[in-house]
Structure formats: structure tokens, C-alpha cells
Amino acid sequence: MARAQWLTSDEQRAWRAWVASTILIFDALDRQLQQEAGIPHGYYEILARLSESGGRALRMSELAKQTSSSRSRLSHAVARLEERGWVRRRNCDTDRRGQLAELTDAGFAVLAAAAPGHVAAVRKHVIDALEPQQIRQLAEIGEAIVAGAATAG
Amino acid sequence: MARAQWLTSDEQRAWRAWVASTILIFDALDRQLQQEAGIPHGYYEILARLSESGGRALRMSELAKQTSSSRSRLSHAVARLEERGWVRRRNCDTDRRGQLAELTDAGFAVLAAAAPGHVAAVRKHVIDALEPQQIRQLAEIGEAIVAGAATAG
DNA sequence: CGTTATAGGTTGAGAGTTCAACTACTTGTC
DNA sequence: GACAAGTAGTTGAACTCTCAACCTATAACG
Numbered sequence: 001m002a003r004a005q006w007l008t009s010d011e012q013r014a015w016r017a018w019v020a021s022t023i024l025i026f027d028a029l030d031r032q033l034q035q036e037a038g039i040p041h042g043y044y045e046i047l048a049r050l051s052e053s054g055g056r057a058l059r060m061s062e063l064a065k066q067t068s069s070s071r072s073r074l075s076h077a078v079a080r081l082e083e084r085g086w087v088r089r090r091n092c093d094t095d096r097r098g099q100l101a102e103l104t105d106a107g108f109a110v111l112a113a114a115a116p117g118h119v120a121a122v123r124k125h126v127i128d129a130l131e132p133q134q135i136r137q138l139a140e141i142g143e144a145i146v147a148g149a150a151t152a153g
Numbered sequence: 154m155a156r157a158q159w160l161t162s163d164e165q166r167a168w169r170a171w172v173a174s175t176i177l178i179f180d181a182l183d184r185q186l187q188q189e190a191g192i193p194h195g196y197y198e199i200l201a202r203l204s205e206s207g208g209r210a211l212r213m214s215e216l217a218k219q220t221s222s223s224r225s226r227l228s229h230a231v232a233r234l235e236e237r238g239w240v241r242r243r244n245c246d247t248d249r250r251g252q253l254a255e256l257t258d259a260g261f262a263v264l265a266a267a268a269p270g271h272v273a274a275v276r277k278h279v280i281d282a283l284e285p286q287q288i289r290q291l292a293e294i295g296e297a298i299v300a301g302a303a304t305a306g
Numbered sequence: 307c308g309t310t311a312t313a314g315g316t317t318g319a320g321a322g323t324t325c326a327a328c329t330a331c332t333t334g335t336c
Numbered sequence: 337g338a339c340a341a342g343t344a345g346t347t348g349a350a351c352t353c354t355c356a357a358c359c360t361a362t363a364a365c366g
Binding site for chain 1: 159160163164166167168169170171172173174175176177178179180181198221222223268269272275276278279280281282283287288289290291292293294295296297298299300301302
């Protein structure tokens with residue numbers, strides 16, 4: 001019906017495959033992390049990014065960028081992580097508006113405990129389903145989409 | 154840190170690009186549909202699938218499959234759509250447990266009004282950012298992931 | 307047949323996200 | 337310097353999603 005008129009059948013096939021696969025993956029990862037670590041995937045990403053940063057801390061806005069998150073979402077998320085003692089907020093030295101989110105030792109321990117299961121799930125649902133050249137293609141496709149969004153707004 | 158040990162750098166690059174691009178796309182589509190039609194992307198998919206079905210109606214479980222949705226999610230979503238008069242529930246003739254979700258004329262009108270903007274957004278954020286051969290690759294990648302999930306559970 | 311298992315679907319509570327409004331600080335400009 | 341405009345971040349309400357519990361109807365099996 002309607003959409004067939006505006007997406008070619010090749011485009012529609014790609015689009016629907018993308019939607020279905022994406023929902024599958026996110027649902028699977030969310031379920032796995034929720035069960036094993038008690039956090040959704042987005043929260044895992046926050047902990048992971050912090051762990052990779054110098055001093056295990058990042059400005060809120062930088063963390064939002066890295067996790068493709070809105071300020072609001074990140075603010076709520078960090079509040080929940082702070083309640084559990086996995087992240088701590090600190091004032092920023094150079095900008096009095098700023099806040100640093102800092103990973104605590106407890107937060108790092110949670111991340112370390114959750115990581116193997118998470119990586120295994122990514123492997124199982126994504127990497128292992130694809131040929132090596134498809135991994136490369138996927139990287140290029142994802143990067144093209146991100147670049148397109150940055151350009152076109 | 155941790156994940157670098159278990160995903161190769163190529164894999165990690167693909168994974169991160171996929172996560173970032175996926176969040177971007179879904180956020181953009183949700184925002185567009187929410188503004189122009191007042192519904193999230195998942196609800197649009199429900200209306201679209203119903204409109205493409207014979208009699209503009211589907212069993213709840215079939216609709217859940219087609220939209221990669223859980224029974225619970227679909228049940229809540231159809232309840233909201235029903236409140237607005239865009240979908241109607243009917244008993245299934247052949248299975249007394251069953252429910253049919255049927256698109257109303259009002260629901261069809263909403264879909265028809267929302268479709269052009271939605272398709273334009275899909276084009277802008279996905280199709281136009283990719284080369285034709287990447288569209289084909291994306292279809293194959295998505296289908297491989299869906300097939301993998303069906304096989305491996 | 308009667309019993310148990312399974313499939314179809316709904317519900318309510320708890321958790322996460324979004325949007326708009328808001329505070330507070332910084333930057334640009336005249 | 338003062339004032340407008342922009343940046344950083346938070347908050348609360350409305351909405352969606354998840355999970356587990358639940359009910360009903362069909363299927364399987366002895």
C-alpha cells in the first residue's frame with residue numbers, strides 16, 4: 001500500500017529488514033543486561049564510556065554525545081546510577097554550569113561483571129550472524145548515516 | 154578497556170557505528186511522527202501493517218510478529234489506538250481466544266496523512282545517506298540477523 | 307473424557323523516555 | 337559594563353515499555 005509508492009521495493013526490503021533486526025537486537029541486549037546486571041542497555045553504555053575516559057569521568061554533555069543521548073535522558077539516567085552508587089556527580093572546575101559524571105569503583109565492578117555477558121550477546125546476535133565483509137559494510141553504513149545526520153541536521 | 158578484549162577493533166567499530174546510527178534514526182523518526190501524527194514509530198508500524206492486510210485486520214499475535222513486538226506491548230498499544238478510534242478489536246471466528254485488530258477509516262486517514270512525512274524522514278536519514286549497493290547490503294545484513302535470531306533462539 | 311500443558315491475550319505496577327519549562331552560568335555585542 | 341542570546345544541566349508530568357501474574361480457550365495424552 002501507501003509506502004510502496006515512495007520507497008522502491010529494494011529500499012523497502014532494506015528498511016523493513018533494518019527495523020526488524022534492530023528491534024530484535026535491542027530487545028535481546030536489553031533483556032540480557034536487565035537480567036544479569038539489572039540495567040538497560042543505555043545505562044551500560046554510560047558506564048562503558050566513563051570507564052574508557054581519562055579519570056573515569058566525563059562532562060555530562062560529552063557523555064550525552066558519546067551515548068547518542070538527549071541531555072534529559074542522560075540526566076535521569078545518571079540520577080538512577082547515582083542512587084545505586086555506581087556514578088558520582090562532581091562540579092566542573094572550568095565551567096560552573098558544568099557537571100562531571102564519574103564512575104565509582106562499585107560502578108566499575110558492575111561493568112566488569114556485566115561486560116562478558118553483554119559482549120557474548122552482541123556476538124551471538126550480530127557478529128556471528130554476519131560474514132566478515134558484512135561487518136565492514138555495517139561499519140561503513142552506520143558511519144554514513146551518522147555523517148549524514150551531522151550534515152543534514 | 155574491557156570490551157576491546159573481546160571484540161576486535163573492526164567489530165567494535167561496526168558495533169558502535171550501528172548503535173549510534175540506530176539511535177539517531179529511531180529518535181528522528183519518533184520525533185517526526187510524534188510531531189506530525191502524535192504517535193510513536195511503533196504505533197505507525199501497527200497502522201501500516203493493518204492497512205496492508207486483507208480486510209485491514211490481523212490477529213493480535215500475527216500483528217505482534219510483523220511488528221517485532223511482544224504481546225504485552227502490542228496489547229497496550231492497540232488499547233491506546235482503540236481509545237483514539239483508529240483501531241477496533243473484534244473476536245476471532247475460528248479461535249475463541251483470538252482477537253482481531255481492525256483498522257478503522259479514521260485510522261486509515263491518520264496513516265495516510267502521516268505516511269508522506271514518515272517516508273520522507275526515512276529517505277532523509279537512511280536511504281539518501283547510502284549508496285545503492287549499501288541499500289542492498291543493509292537488506293542482507295538485516296535479514297541475516299533476523300534469520301540468526303530465528304535459528305539460534 | 308479428564309487432566310495437564312500450551313497458546314492467545316490482557317492487566318497493573320515499576321521503570322525509562324520525552325517534552326517543555328526552568329535555573330544558572332557564559333559569551334557576544336553595542 | 338549591561339543585556340540579549342546561547343549553553344549546561346535539571347525537573348516533573350505524561351506516555352510507553354517491560355515483567356510477571358493472570359484468565360481463558362485449545363491441544364495433547366493417557
